[in-house]
Amino acid sequence: MAQDNKATDRRRARVRRTLRARAYGKPRLSVFRSSKQIYCQIIDDEAGLTLAAASSLEKSARESLKTGADVEAARAIGKLIAERATAAGVTDVVFDRGSYLYHGRVKALAEGAREGGLNF
Structure with missing residues (x-):
């Protein structure tokens, strides 16, 4: 089990290091997925602020989705975060998949x- 966590931590660090090199001041779209839900947020690392966030736990998303753990829910949350990002004035981001495969x-x-x- 400890071996799996080491590999995950290495993958996450490698992805984050690559993002920092390519970000050029753009905020990052960070993704977290659990077995039942999916979450994402747009983070400005220079200012240390979260500019927009969305998850499948939100009331509006729960009403329209069957479950938060499928591809349709993830696509809907992606559209929701894009809508909130454009409202916050963000159009260009860097996609941070974390330790998850694309x-x-x-x-x-x-x-x-x-x-x-969103452009990335």
Whole structure:
């Protein structure tokens, strides 16, 4: 079990290091997924502020989604974060997948955010 956590931590650090090199002052779209929900937030690392956030736990999302743990929910949350980001004046971000592979729900969230108008 400790080996799995080491690999996850290394992957997360590698992704974050690459993002810092390519960010050029852009905020990052950070993703966290659990077995039942998905969360994302747009973070300005220079100022240390969260500019926008969305999750499948929000009341509006829970009413319209069957569950928070599928690809459709991730795509809807991606569109929601894009809508909130444009309202906050953010259009260009860097996608931070964390230690997750770009597949399934993480990919669906990214595609939903792109459909909503975010550029990355």
